[in-house]
Amino acid sequence: MKPRIRILLADDHAIVRMGLKTVFELEADLQVVAEAATADETVAAHGACKPDITLLDLRMPGSGLEALRRIRAQSPRARILVLTTSELEEDIHRALSDGASGYALKSIPPEELAGAIRAVHAGGRWVPADIARKLADRASAPDLSPREREVLDLVIKGLTNPEIATALGISFGTAKAHIRAILAKLQVSDRTEAAAEACRRGLVE
Amino acid sequence: MPVLRHPVSLCVALFAGAAPLAAADVLETVAAARNLPFSSAAAGQEAKLSGVVTYLRDIPQDFNFYLHDATGGVMVYPVDRTPLQPGRRVTVTGVTAMSVHGLRVTGASVDPGETGTLPEPLKTTMSDVLAGKHEGLFAEMEGVIRVVRLESPEIQPQRLALDFGSRNRRLTVWITRYAGAESRFSPGAKVRARGVVVRWKNPRGQTQSTSVLVNSVDDIVDVAPPGVPLQQSLSDLQLWSGPDEPAGRVAMSGVVTYCRPGDLLVVQDGERAIRVRPAGAEKAAVGDTVEVKGFPVLGEYTVELEDASVDNTGCGITLPPGVFRDAASVLAGPGLVDRDARLVRVTAMLRELRERADSQALEMNSGGITFTAFLPSGAALPDGLAAGAELRLTGICSLHLSDERRRLGRPPGQFSLLVSGPGQVEISRPAPWWNRSRLLAAVAIIGLAALLAALWATLAGRKNALLRAEISRRERAEQQLANDRRRVAGDLHDTLEQTLLAAGLQLNAAGRTLTAQPEAAAARVTLASQLVARGRQEVRDAVWDLHAGAVRSHSLAGLLATACTEAAASSTAEVFLFTEGNEPPLPALIVAQSVRFVREAVTNALKHGSPQHVRVTMNAAPEFLTLTVADDGCGFQIANAPGPDTGHFGLGSMRERVQRLGGSLDITSMPGTGTTITARIPIPS
Numbered sequence: 001m002k003p004r005i006r007i008l009l010a011d012d013h014a015i016v017r018m019g020l021k022t023v024f025e026l027e028a029d030l031q032v033v034a035e036a037a038t039a040d041e042t043v044a045a046h047g048a049c050k051p052d053i054t055l056l057d058l059r060m061p062g063s064g065l066e067a068l069r070r071i072r073a074q075s076p077r078a079r080i081l082v083l084t085t086s087e088l089e090e091d092i093h094r095a096l097s098d099g100a101s102g103y104a105l106k107s108i109p110p111e112e113l114a115g116a117i118r119a120v121h122a123g124g125r126w127v128p129a130d131i132a133r134k135l136a137d138r139a140s141a142p143d144l145s146p147r148e149r150e151v152l153d154l155v156i157k158g159l160t161n162p163e164i165a166t167a168l169g170i171s172f173g174t175a176k177a178h179i180r181a182i183l184a185k186l187q188v189s190d191r192t193e194a195a196a197e198a199c200r201r202g203l204v205e
Numbered sequence: 206m207p208v209l210r211h212p213v214s215l216c217v218a219l220f221a222g223a224a225p226l227a228a229a230d231v232l233e234t235v236a237a238a239r240n241l242p243f244s245s246a247a248a249g250q251e252a253k254l255s256g257v258v259t260y261l262r263d264i265p266q267d268f269n270f271y272l273h274d275a276t277g278g279v280m281v282y283p284v285d286r287t288p289l290q291p292g293r294r295v296t297v298t299g300v301t302a303m304s305v306h307g308l309r310v311t312g313a314s315v316d317p318g319e320t321g322t323l324p325e326p327l328k329t330t331m332s333d334v335l336a337g338k339h340e341g342l343f344a345e346m347e348g349v350i351r352v353v354r355l356e357s358p359e360i361q362p363q364r365l366a367l368d369f370g371s372r373n374r375r376l377t378v379w380i381t382r383y384a385g386a387e388s389r390f391s392p393g394a395k396v397r398a399r400g401v402v403v404r405w406k407n408p409r410g411q412t413q414s415t416s417v418l419v420n421s422v423d424d425i426v427d428v429a430p431p432g433v434p435l436q437q438s439l440s441d442l443q444l445w446s447g448p449d450e451p452a453g454r455v456a457m458s459g460v461v462t463y464c465r466p467g468d469l470l471v472v473q474d475g476e477r478a479i480r481v482r483p484a485g486a487e488k489a490a491v492g493d494t495v496e497v498k499g500f501p502v503l504g505e506y507t508v509e510l511e512d513a514s515v516d517n518t519g520c521g522i523t524l525p526p527g528v529f530r531d532a533a534s535v536l537a538g539p540g541l542v543d544r545d546a547r548l549v550r551v552t553a554m555l556r557e558l559r560e561r562a563d564s565q566a567l568e569m570n571s572g573g574i575t576f577t578a579f580l581p582s583g584a585a586l587p588d589g590l591a592a593g594a595e596l597r598l599t600g601i602c603s604l605h606l607s608d609e610r611r612r613l614g615r616p617p618g619q620f621s622l623l624v625s626g627p628g629q630v631e632i633s634r635p636a637p638w639w640n641r642s643r644l645l646a647a648v649a650i651i652g653l654a655a656l657l658a659a660l661w662a663t664l665a666g667r668k669n670a671l672l673r674a675e676i677s678r679r680e681r682a683e684q685q686l687a688n689d690r691r692r693v694a695g696d697l698h699d700t701l702e703q704t705l706l707a708a709g710l711q712l713n714a715a716g717r718t719l720t721a722q723p724e725a726a727a728a729r730v731t732l733a734s735q736l737v738a739r740g741r742q743e744v745r746d747a748v749w750d751l752h753a754g755a756v757r758s759h760s761l762a763g764l765l766a767t768a769c770t771e772a773a774a775s776s777t778a779e780v781f782l783f784t785e786g787n788e789p790p791l792p793a794l795i796v797a798q799s800v801r802f803v804r805e806a807v808t809n810a811l812k813h814g815s816p817q818h819v820r821v822t823m824n825a826a827p828e829f830l831t832l833t834v835a836d837d838g839c840g841f842q843i844a845n846a847p848g849p850d851t852g853h854f855g856l857g858s859m860r861e862r863v864q865r866l867g868g869s870l871d872i873t874s875m876p877g878t879g880t881t882i883t884a885r886i887p888i889p890s
Contacts, residue, residue: 012864013703014857015736015849019710022729026717038864059698061864085698085706106706110713158684160677195687 004031005121008051010042010067011035011083012060016106020055023110030114039067046071046078053121056100058084058091065094072099081120083113088202089134096135102126144185144203151178152203156195235341236276238301238308243410249300252310254279257324258293259343260401260418262381264362271341271401271418272297272310273324278341278401280309287315291420294318307340307406326399331369331376334402335415344417345399347428348376349454351500351512352484353390365390365422367398371502372482372511378417378425386422392484392498392514393431393454399424434498439477445501445508455510458496460521461489462548463601463623465581470515471546471601471623472497473523478546478601480509487515491625494521506604506617507545526550526599532620533572535602541616545604551622552633555594558586567630569596569622578622578630586627593636600624692794693750699865700743700858707849708736735852750797760788761830762823764800769821772807778816778836780807785824795886798862799832806834806882809855814838814880830888835881840874859884 007024009017009032017035024030034049036042039062046054054071058064064084071078081102082095092103101120104113105128116126127135144152147168154164165175183189186197232238232252241250256274269282270289281297289295299313326345333339334346348369356364356379365383367390369376378398390396400419404412419425434454442457459474470481470489481497489495499513526548529535535544535551553571560566565586567578578598580586590596600622610618624630639647715729762784773780791799803821810819816838824831847853856872859882863870868886 012861013699013707014861015707015854016703016710018849019707019714022714023710023717026714037861061867085702106702110710156687158681160680192683192687199691 002029004029005117006031006033006049006052007117008032008034008036008042008045008049008054010037010045010054010060010064011057012037013057016057020110024114027114030117038062039064039070042067043070043074047074050075052079053117054078054080055083055117056080058082058086058095065091065098068095068098068100079120079123081116081126083108086202087131087134088200090202092131092135096127103131104128105131144182148178148182148185149203151175152182152194152198155179155182155191156198232301234276235272235274235279238279238310239277239341241301241308243303246301246308247303249302251298251300253296253298254281254310255296255318256294257321258289258291258295259323260420261289261291262418263289264360266360269309270295271343273341273343278343280304280306280341280403281313281315282309282311283313283315285315287317289315289317290320292321292323294321303406303408303410305405307404307410334417335370335374335376337404337412339402340404342402343400344402345397346417347395347397350390350392350394350396350431352392353387354485355387367396367425368512371500373502376415376417378419380419380422380425382420383422389422389427390425391431392512393434394427395429397426397428399426439474439479442501442510443477443479443508445503447503454498454500456496456498457510458494458518460523461491461493461495462523463625464489464491465623469623470495470497470513473546473548476524476547477543478548479507480504480546481513481515482509482511483515484512485514487513489515489517492520492522494518506606507542523548531572532569532574532576535576535620536574536616536618541604544602545617547602548599549602549622550597550599552595552597555590555592555596555636557592558590567596567598569598574619576620576622578624580624580630581626584627587630587632589632589635590630591636591640593640594632595634597631597633598622598624599629599631688793689750692797693747696750696797697743697747699861701740701747704736704740704743704854708733708740711736732850732852736854739854739858746801761791761796761799761825762788764796765803765821765823768800768804769807769819772804772811773819776811778811778819780819780821783820783822785822786826788823788825789827789888791825791830791888795830795866795888798866799830799884799886802859802862802884803832803834805855805859810834810836810838810880814840816879825888828888828890830886832884832886833881835879837879840876840878840880842876843872843874 007030009020011017011020014037021032024032033051034045036045038060042054042056056064056068064082068080068082071080079101080099081104082100083104083106084091085106087105095103102116102125104116104126108116108128119126150168151164154167159167161175161179162172165172168175179191183194186194188194188197230251232250233254235254235256238246238250238252238254254272254274256272258270259273259278260271262269268286269280271278272281272295281299283297295318296316297310297313299310302309302311324343326343327339329339329344329346331346331348334344350367350369352368354366354368356366365380365387367378367380369378378400398417398419400417403416403418405414405416407413431454434456436456439457439459442455457472457474457479459472459478461470462473462478463469463471467483467486470483470487471478472481472495481499496516496518497510497513499510501508502511527544527550529549529551532551532553535549551571553569553576555567556570557568558565559568561582564579564582565584567580569576569578578600603621603623604617605619605621606617607619610616711729711733715726715733718726718729766782769780769782807819807821810816814836816836819834819836822833846856849857860870863884863886866886868884871883871885872880874880
């Protein structure tokens with residue numbers, strides 16, 4: 001009998017872990033060997049039981065992406081399948097560029113999820129078609145500079161231009177220029193839309 | 206003689222100590238009456254006087270006479286008209302009074318006596334008379350006639366008046382009967398006049414003028430004919446040595462440079478000019494050549510001619526006026542004395558224009574000297590004559606010597622200008638557009654404009670500030686709405702979505718094992734339904750959270766109090782809330798999650814622990830919010846606590862909730878000792 005695929009379930013929702021465990025128990029080749037509810041727990045569990053696959057939720061205390069990076073830093077060959085509710089381009093982009101082998105949404109039918117686990121375990125990448133399309137869109141859109149991200153963050157917090165200038169220690173004119181650049185890159189016409197678009201794309205927490 | 210001069214005092218002296226006799230109070234001589242103090246005489250003293258009538262005034266509107274006795278003369282106002290003639294002896298009985306004629310006896314009854322001749326007049330001089338002597342006396346004096354004129358026609362019959370002496374020391378001889386003799390007298394003639402000396406007084410008895418009342422032209426005796434006046438050049442005339450020298454009549458001729466009809470002429474002859482005060486309304490105009498005969502007198506600073514007759518002899522040309530660049534130079538340098546009455550042209554700035562009753566006065570200034578130029582009233586002034594204009598004025602220079610300078614022997618320090626008419630006023634530079642009133646008006650307008658601008662700016666600023674406040678209020682509201690949406694969305698992701706996902710997974714597994722493992726499938730369906738129930742609670746929480754302002758507008762303590770009250774309502778246990786510390790402003794996320802945590806913890810305690818009391822403590826230290834829910838229920842073994850696989854999600858979800866806020870959850874419980882759940886949530890600064 002072929003060895004079962006050993007899985008680390010990393011999700012801060014116990015009921016979700018419970019559900020996933022239940023469905024994986026119905027699959028003969030899948031075995032949940034460890035569970036984690038926070039980033040720290042995930043990294044520790046990965047180090048302890050060296051799972052074949054880590055099913056990782058991005059949204060958890062300590063940040064799933066953080067856990068992803070730390071695991072990949074410790075074990076560059078670790079195979080991680082992101083399983084999350086986030087359809088934000090930014091999350092997908094980050095997760096895949098930080099070394100995730102696949103990106104599945106929690107809305108995926110359990111049988112399909114099992115297939116994804118097997119595909120990733122087999123060494124492939126698994127990304128659903130609509131997410132792959134989003135990634136292509138994302139690649140064509142210009143990135144916001146780190147400074148523009150900071151400015152955008154403050155815009156979303158509701159600061160006015162002078163307040164932003166003061167907060168970042170830049171001139172009023174510079175702050176305005178950053179905001180113009182942000183509006184252009186996000187292809188929106190005002191700050192409210194910018195905030196909405198930034199949330200949609202997952203550019204901010 | 207004392208006895209004669211002071212009969213009243215004598216009487217008082219004689220009868221001192223005895224009862225005064227009424228008869229002793231009656232004045233019996235003119236001298237006695239004249240010696241009365243002013244107030245006694247004015248109060249009225251009885252007088253009975255006898256003497257000769259020296260002067261009789263008998264016209265329809267007036268009847269009085271002068272009585273002369275050995276001691277003096279006095280005016281008598283009888284009650285009735287009595288036929289009298291000068292020289293008639295009379296006895297009068299009346300009371301003393303003070304009038305415009307000085308002392309008089311009034312209300313008098315007259316007892317005429319025999320007709321006689323006038324007494325011998327007192328020989329005196331005009332100087333003595335003018336010095337105040339001989340009032341009421343019949344006197345005789347010599348003098349040179351200055352002016353011959355008729356009394357004003359208001360009083361009829363008119364008297365003939367002969368003026369003697371200079372204007373400031375004038376003596377007038379009034380001749381009552383002169384029929385046909387007006388032409389007998391002419392200025393310059395010396396005559397001897399005989400009449401009663403009279404002084405017109407003010408109500409306080411002070412002399413205003415001195416006259417001699419003469420009954421008839423026969424009382425004037427010619428002493429010397431007028432003769433030919435001394436023809437003099439002006440330069441000689443101006444050297445007249447003053448009032449000590451007898452003022453003989455002199456003649457001069459020249460060209461009229463200024464004329465104020467009936468009052469003043471200025472006549473120029475070559476380099477010199479002189480003021481002439483005509484005796485009557487002389488006909489002369491500026492530019493006429495005239496021959497003037499008059500009496501020299503020292504005016505304010507230089508010699509003038511007064512009581513002058515002026516004969517017009519044709520037309521002439523005067524020298525052009527002396528030109529001065531400013532007022533200071535008019536008064537400067539040698540030759541100042543020759544400048545008096547001369548025609549000068551001076552440039553100065555107009556400071557003020559004043560209308561007076563008899564003239565228009567231009568207040569001028571130049572070279573630091575202020576002077577007044579007088580124009581005839583009613584003269585049409587040139588257009589543009591406004592304060593600040595520079596004028597070139599041509600007029601008669603009138604030097605003024607102040608008392609101070611007169612005392613110190615200094616030359617005049619002021620002058621005025623007599624300008625014949627508007628033709629002599631030339632505007633050399635118009636008034637600047639700004640003068641004081643315009644400047645003030647401009648300043649006022651600018652000030653008003655500034656005020657309005659400031660007002661407008663203030664209002665606009667206030668409106669702006671209001672708009673800005675409104676904008677930022679809306680922005681804030683929008684921001685809060687967005688924050689709320691994000692918070693609720695995040696909350697639904699963390700709760701309902703996960704719960705439904707878990708329920709879906711259970712149902713999926715149940716479906717796949719329905720035939721192979723029916724019991725396990727049934728358990729999974731039950732679990733799924735419990736998850737769905739939990740989902741419903743989560744929906745209720747989300748809806749509560751969505752209620753506008755529920756989280757934002759209340760303090761956490763207030764919301765916790767409501768949550769505790771609601772939870773306790775369905776239970777017999779008592780729920781207490783204790784709050785410690787001052788609640789700092791908390792993010793809405795913490796408030797919302799804290800309320801849910803407490804609600805879930807209290808609900809759990811009431812549901813599973815059967816407590817009598819539940820104590821909720823909220824401690825808001827600056828950095829951490831600590832929420833404790835403690836009950837005195839049955840407690841449980843933590844290690845054996847039922848988990849989500851048996852449908853108990855409370856502990857797990859509370860822990861997850863607190864962990865997502867970066868906090869920690871601590872549970873203390875032992876069977877029989879109750880349960881304490883403590884959440885420690887960091888408050889972001």
